[in-house]
Amino acid sequence: xxxxxxxxxGMFVQEKEAVTLDCTYDTSDPSYGLFWYKxxxxxxxxxxxxxxxxxxxxxxxxxxxxxxxxxxxxxxxVISASQLxxxxxxxxxxxxxxxxxxxxxLTFGKGTLLTVNP
Amino acid sequence: xxxxxxxxxxxxTQMGQExxxxxxxxxxHLYFYWYRQILGQKVEFLxxxxxxxxxxxxxxxxxxxxxxxxxxxxxxxKIRSTKLxxxxxxxxxxxxxxxGEKxxxxxxxxxxxx
Numbered sequence: 001x002x003x004x005x006x007x008x009x010g011m012f013v014q015e016k017e018a019v020t021l022d023c024t025y026d027t028s029d030p031s032y033g034l035f036w037y038k039x040x041x042x043x044x045x046x047x048x049x050x051x052x053x054x055x056x057x058x059x060x061x062x063x064x065x066x067x068x069x070x071x072x073x074x075x076x077x078v079i080s081a082s083q084l085x086x087x088x089x090x091x092x093x094x095x096x097x098x099x100x101x102x103x104x105x106l107t108f109g110k111g112t113l114l115t116v117n118p
Numbered sequence: 119x120x121x122x123x124x125x126x127x128x129x130x131t132q133m134g135q136e137x138x139x140x141x142x143x144x145x146x147h148l149y150f151y152w153y154r155q156i157l158g159q160k161v162e163f164l165x166x167x168x169x170x171x172x173x174x175x176x177x178x179x180x181x182x183x184x185x186x187x188x189x190x191x192x193x194x195x196k197i198r199s200t201k202l203x204x205x206x207x208x209x210x211x212x213x214x215x216x217x218g219e220k221x222x223x224x225x226x227x228x229x230x231x232x
Contacts, residue, residue, distance in 0.1 A: 035221070045161070045209060045223035091161060104151060104213050104221045105174055108161040 003027065004092050004109035011114050013082045020067070021077040021112045023092030033095040034075040035106065036066065040088040048090075051075055082116045089113050122224035124210050130230045131200055139195045139227045141210030150193045151211040151221070152185065154178070161209070167193065200231045 005024045013019040025034065036048040051059045051066045059066045067076040079086055090113075093106040123142045131137050143150050152164040166173040167185050184196045193212075197204055210224040 037223070042225070043207060043228070044225035045211075047220050047222065050220065093161070104149065104211070105163045105166060105176075106153075106161075106221065107163070110160050 002109075003107045004094055006092055006109035006112050008112045009110075011112055013079075013114065013116055015084060015116055015118050016081055018078060018080045019082055019114065021079070021090050021092075021114065023075045023077065023109060025073050025075060025092075025094050027073075027094065027096050029096040031097060034066070034068070035093040035095070036064070036075075036077045037091045037093060038086075038088045039091060039111070045091075049077065079114075084116050084118060087114060087116045122210055122212055122222050124208075124224035124227050126227060127225065128228045128230070130232065133202055133231055134199050137197050137200055137229065139197075139208050139210075139229070141193045141195075141224055142191050143193055143210065143212030144214065144222055145191075147212035147214035147222075149173075149213045150185075150187070151213075152195045153209040153211060153223075154206040155209065155226075156203075156206045164195075197229075200229075202231050205229055205231045 003026050007022055032053045034051045038046040038048050049059050049061045049064045049066050051068045058068050063080045065078045067078055089111045091111045092109040095104060095106055122144055125140045129137055150167040153161050154164055155161045163176050165175040165179045165185055182198045186194050207226045207228050209226045211221050213221050
């Protein structure tokens with residue numbers, strides 16, 4: 001079974017609108033972390049946001065927020081007020097086990113290509 | 119904000135040749151990683167490195183691969199005898215206790231094996 005599932009190969013959004021990128025995960029470990037990365041066409045991987053399994057509140061970082069629904073095992077990324085520069089591939093990733101130290105063996109999803117239209 | 123830097127950005131090599139991909143992790147980070155991304159596919163974990171030894175490696179990281187921290191700043195990935203299927207983007211990453219729950223990636227080295 002896939003550990004990280006991103007069901008949307010591509011998404012389109014109008015500039016200034018909000019968009020939600022879906023991510024579901026599968027783990028039996030009670031301790032885990034969920035990450036979102038942005039990969040523009042230039043290729044680099046840019047960290048966006050992190051949610052720990054024991055975090056009580058949904059993570060937010062500027063225009064990015066993570067809609068964490070633990071019972072559903074979903075960790076959707078919400079981008080508010082989309083900008084043209086948000087056009088990129090977006091990857092959801094998971095770390096299983098305790099945080100910190102060397103445990104950044106991340107499992108990535110296949111990604112969602114977001115296109116922001118003017 | 120300090121960055122993970124990788125060189126070269128592009129590397130073209132002939133099948134069977136050795137290549138060394140270089141990375142300078144963020145200063146005072148202690149944990150180092152290599153990931154790869156074959157064109158159009160997922161990003162895959164290769165290896166993690168801490169305290170001058172491999173912490174964990176994936177099944178992809180076979181005897182053709184090795185990592186080294188030759189000095190206090192560089193972290194390298196060596197592929198001893200490249201194969202066509204080694205063509206991919208290789209990402210170096212680092213993490214450290216002072217920077218919270220973040221894994222910082224470099225901008226990648228695109229390796230093309232001909």
